[in-house]
Amino acid sequence: xxxxxxxxxxxxxxxxxxxxxxxxxxxxxxxxxxxxxxxxxxxxxxxxxxxxxxxxxxxxxxxxxxxxxxxxxxxxxxxxxxxxxxxxxxxxxxxxxxxxxxxxxxxxxxxxxxxxxxxxxxxxxxxxxxxxxxxxxxxxxxxxxxxxxxxxxxxxxxxxxxxxxxxxxxxxxxxxxxxxxxxxxxxxxxxxxxxxxxxxxxxxxxxxxxxxxxxxxxxxxxxxxxxxxxxxxxxxxxxxxxxxxxxxxxxxxxxxxxxxxxxxxxxxxxxxxxxxxxxxxxxxxxxxxxxxxxxxxxxxxxxxxxxxxxxxxxxxxxxxxxxxxxxxxxxxxxxxxxxxxxxxxxxxxxxxxxxxxxxxxxxxxxxxxxxxxxxxxxxxxxxxxxxxxxxxxxxxxxxxxxxxxxxxxxxxxxxxxxxxxxxxxxxxxxxxxxxxxxxxxxxxxxxxxxxxxxxxxxxxxxxxxxxxxxxxxxxxxxxxxxxxxxxxxxxxxxxxxxxxxxxxxxxxxxxxxxxxxxxxxxxxxxxxxxxxxxxxxxxxxx
Amino acid sequence: xxxxxxxxxxxxxxxxxxxxxxxxxxxxxxxxxxxxxxxxxxxxxxxxxxxxxxxxxxxxxxxxxxxxxxxxxxxxxxxxxxxxxxxxxxxxxxxxxxxxxxxxxxxxxxxx
Numbered sequence: 001x002x003x004x005x006x007x008x009x010x011x012x013x014x015x016x017x018x019x020x021x022x023x024x025x026x027x028x029x030x031x032x033x034x035x036x037x038x039x040x041x042x043x044x045x046x047x048x049x050x051x052x053x054x055x056x057x058x059x060x061x062x063x064x065x066x067x068x069x070x071x072x073x074x075x076x077x078x079x080x081x082x083x084x085x086x087x088x089x090x091x092x093x094x095x096x097x098x099x100x101x102x103x104x105x106x107x108x109x110x111x112x113x114x115x116x117x118x119x120x121x122x123x124x125x126x127x128x129x130x131x132x133x134x135x136x137x138x139x140x141x142x143x144x145x146x147x148x149x150x151x152x153x154x155x156x157x158x159x160x161x162x163x164x165x166x167x168x169x170x171x172x173x174x175x176x177x178x179x180x181x182x183x184x185x186x187x188x189x190x191x192x193x194x195x196x197x198x199x200x201x202x203x204x205x206x207x208x209x210x211x212x213x214x215x216x217x218x219x220x221x222x223x224x225x226x227x228x229x230x231x232x233x234x235x236x237x238x239x240x241x242x243x244x245x246x247x248x249x250x251x252x253x254x255x256x257x258x259x260x261x262x263x264x265x266x267x268x269x270x271x272x273x274x275x276x277x278x279x280x281x282x283x284x285x286x287x288x289x290x291x292x293x294x295x296x297x298x299x300x301x302x303x304x305x306x307x308x309x310x311x312x313x314x315x316x317x318x319x320x321x322x323x324x325x326x327x328x329x330x331x332x333x334x335x336x337x338x339x340x341x342x343x344x345x346x347x348x349x350x351x352x353x354x355x356x357x358x359x360x361x362x363x364x365x366x367x368x369x370x371x372x373x374x375x376x377x378x379x380x381x382x383x384x385x386x387x388x389x390x391x392x393x394x395x396x397x398x399x400x401x402x403x404x405x406x407x408x409x410x411x412x413x414x415x416x417x418x419x420x421x422x423x424x425x426x427x428x429x430x431x432x433x434x435x436x437x438x439x440x441x442x443x444x445x446x447x448x449x450x451x452x453x454x455x456x457x458x459x460x461x462x463x464x465x466x467x468x469x470x471x472x473x474x475x476x477x478x479x480x481x482x483x484x485x486x487x488x489x490x491x492x493x494x495x496x497x498x499x500x501x502x503x504x505x506x507x508x509x510x511x512x513x514x515x516x517x518x519x520x521x522x523x524x525x526x527x528x529x530x531x532x533x534x535x536x537x538x539x540x541x542x
Numbered sequence: 543x544x545x546x547x548x549x550x551x552x553x554x555x556x557x558x559x560x561x562x563x564x565x566x567x568x569x570x571x572x573x574x575x576x577x578x579x580x581x582x583x584x585x586x587x588x589x590x591x592x593x594x595x596x597x598x599x600x601x602x603x604x605x606x607x608x609x610x611x612x613x614x615x616x617x618x619x620x621x622x623x624x625x626x627x628x629x630x631x632x633x634x635x636x637x638x639x640x641x642x643x644x645x646x647x648x649x650x651x652x653x654x
Binding site for chain 2: 408409410411412415433436437439440443444447450451492494495496499500502503505506509510
């Protein structure tokens with residue numbers, strides 16, 4: 001063991017040096033406190049034996065300085081003293097000395113006192129090393145958990161589905177949670193989304209989450225092979241089968257899992273879901289702006305073997321948004337210990353309803369980070385956003401597109417594109433009046449894009465797509481300019497006192513639906529829907 | 543923007559020759575109409591060639607009305623095609639402007 005000796009009396013120093021070296025220690029000996037302090041800082045001494053009274057720096061000061069420094073390991077300090085009064089011992093211990101040796105010292109006493117010190121230093125070293133082992137093991141568990149999460153717990157959101165857009169996000173916390181999600185795409189445009197959360201933390205929770213997820217996949221293939229060709233097993237049948245498979249084991253392991261299994265059927269405009277005690281899914285209706293919370297009445301998986309899982313249905317329309325999330329989101333806390341909360345989440349979604357799923361969940365994440373003032377969350381944050389496609393996956397009967405430079409001189413060309421599409425490509429065509437109105441709305445919207453989104457720059461592009469369905473014509477304009485901010489629009493002055501401000505009003509009055517949004521590629525879009533043979537089209541302007 | 547002006551007694555009739563008055567040509571219109579409004583106080587816009595007017599075209603015509611009214615003059619409109627008339631009605635400008643079916647009626651109203 002490396003030992004530092006600080007002793008100004010030559011005989012005493014030599015004696016100490018000789019004894020300690022003979023006992024196998026590595027010894028450095030100096031004759032005053034200042035030198036000792038210098039040497040101490042340079043080398044890693046585990047035991048310091050210092051005389052009390054020394055020139056330049058005394059033993060008390062030396063020990064005080066040693067204690068004030070931060071070390072990786074403990075340093076055992078023995079004070080040599082010719083004093084043995086009680087108050088001296090108190091002063092020495094207050095400075096940080098562990099033990100005392102009275103001069104002239106006895107060889108045997110030195111040996112046993114040294115051995116005691118050695119034991120303390122060794123014990124402390126062993127403790128430190130097992131703490132480090134533990135920390136390494138914990139770190140490894142986190143890494144394993146993260147790997148389980150990425151590879152086994154989280155499915156990949158499907159892309160390019162005709163009827164729905166999906167995006168998912170997981171932000172892992174310092175601990176491992178059992179959050180999981182998966183997606184199953186079926187041939188008839190149906191999409192199944194399963195999101196869940198195993199209660200508990202660590203590798204066991206992650207493994208059980210992975211197990212449930214794979215049980216669903218197995219249940220799906222099992223039931224599909226049992227049913228008639230082409231028929232899909234109902235969500236409640238799937239949940240019941242998984243429940244039969246796992247609940248007994250879960251009860252035995254004293255784990256349970258909340259989850260929601262939802263099937264989106266865009267052509268039929270409805271979602272069937274089984275809610276097993278999961279956080280309530282938020283349904284934002286695009287047309288009316290209303291919010292509904294989807295919740296069933298079933299208990300989590302792994303609670304009761306007798307539970308009978310039942311599905312619930314809810315209708316939806318084109319453009320509706322569904323938001324699934326783990327409680328790590330709503331229970332994110334700020335410095336004052338307040339939760340982010342369901343209410344704030346709902347308000348947030350309402351305010352950002354025009355964003356497409358990918359942009360939306362990123363913004364949700366940013367909002368939670370902002371709220372909690374921290375990038376590292378206590379629980380995993382998981383969310384899945386599902387946006388029903390504007391046309392519910394319906395195929396248009398006619399489609400056309402054009403791209404024009406962002407130059408007002410091209411407006412007549414844009415209008416001609418709309419007229420041609422509505423009058424010549426469609427049979428029967430859109431009514432004359434309906435065509436006039438759609439043409440006007442598209443011209444206004446395009447001119448807004450060029451003048452405001454592009455600030456009059458004529459070297460950019462505007463893309464137009466036209467789609468016709470049995471009951472409506474949809475024109476969409478996309479651009480890479482600034483997003484449109486409806487809140488800055490002034491109401492029109494019908495008394496003729498102001499010349500501007502009519503554009504947005506005209507658009508809203510001329511078509512049945514207007515939607516401003518950002519698409520998945522980051523372009524800002526305006527979408528205009530003109531219904532055929534509706535009251536608005538038939539209405540005679542007075 | 544192409545336009546012809548014709549004096550009928552005290553009244554100046556401006557016939558807009560283009561098919562549209564919209565954001566694509568409204569700047570030209572404003573530039574070309576300014577000297578006409580400067581020199582005349584009783585004006586009729588004959589819009590019968592126009593098939594399309596948008597909000598900026600409407601705003602420009604509105605600005606002509608305010609300018610003339612401000613200088614004690616008058617502006618009448620005539621010959622609005624169906625979609626143009628529909629736009630005026632949509633933003634209730636048919637209540638702000640005096641609109642006549644024909645040029646003669648518009649001119650007569652200013653001579654009365």
